[in-house]
Amino acid sequence: MRKKLVKAVTSIAVIAAAAAQLSALTVSAAETQYEAGKYARIYIDTEQGNGNQIEKADGYQKSAITVVSPAEEGKSYTEKGKMKVRGNSTGRAEKKPFNIKLDKKQDVLGMGKSKKWCLLANCFDPSLMRNYTAFEIARELGLQYTPDCRFAELWVDGVYKGSYLVTDPIESGSTSIDIDTDAEDFMIEFEAYRDEELVTYVTSDEGNLRFAISEPEMPDPADYKEEEMEQYYADEEAYEL
DSSP states (O other), X not given: OHHHXXXXXXXXXXXXHHHHXXXXXXXXOOSOXXXXXXXXXXXXXXXXXXXXXXXXXXXXXXXXXXXXXXXXTOOEEEEEEXXXXXXXXXXXXXXXXXXXXXXXXXXXXXXXXXXXXXXXXXXXXXXXXXXXXXXXXXXXXXXXXXOOEEEEEEEETTXXXXXXXXXXXXXXXXXXXXXXXXXXXOEEEEOSSOOOTTOEEEEOTTSSOEEEEEESOOOOGGGSOHHHHHHHHHHHHHHHO
């Protein structure tokens, strides 16, 4: 118990330092696009240029995603991918959270390689620190599968969106939850009412609990070439038979 208290105190010190940094984040987009700053930056440029008008129902939008590390680190790259609005109540807020999915795995801000990343807006938290605080305390206490996170400033189609918390999603992988989907392991999450495309849902025998199968992920037909589409549907028909 004493060790846990020491860890909690340590995490509070880390959080205080992060809060001091966060208070200094710029609220201006006057800098040249893709220029490095004191803090990490992410630029999302959607193919349709509509990133600031989309809603959750619009789904994924093809995008170019540029990640720029702080100037002192001198690292940046641009990767093709897609983005969408995430969340339930937060997805309807003025400052929206996003999910991004890169075409290729990238090590985003030192959090390990992955295609999927979450950009939390902290829209209902004036301090912008609650999620960060929870993650840091959980990590210091040694809780498994605690998401890693970094603060970054975000621009969408040239519009400055503010400070976001970049986290790795809850999914399978060497740097996340270690399950083997090839060995028919799977991961589920509680989902009371939401329905999304390409997601399989199951309900308990009593009918009062509903879950979404989040891993393995269903393939997206939109990512297939024409000849691959034909094989995809052929496989689906064979499975149904």
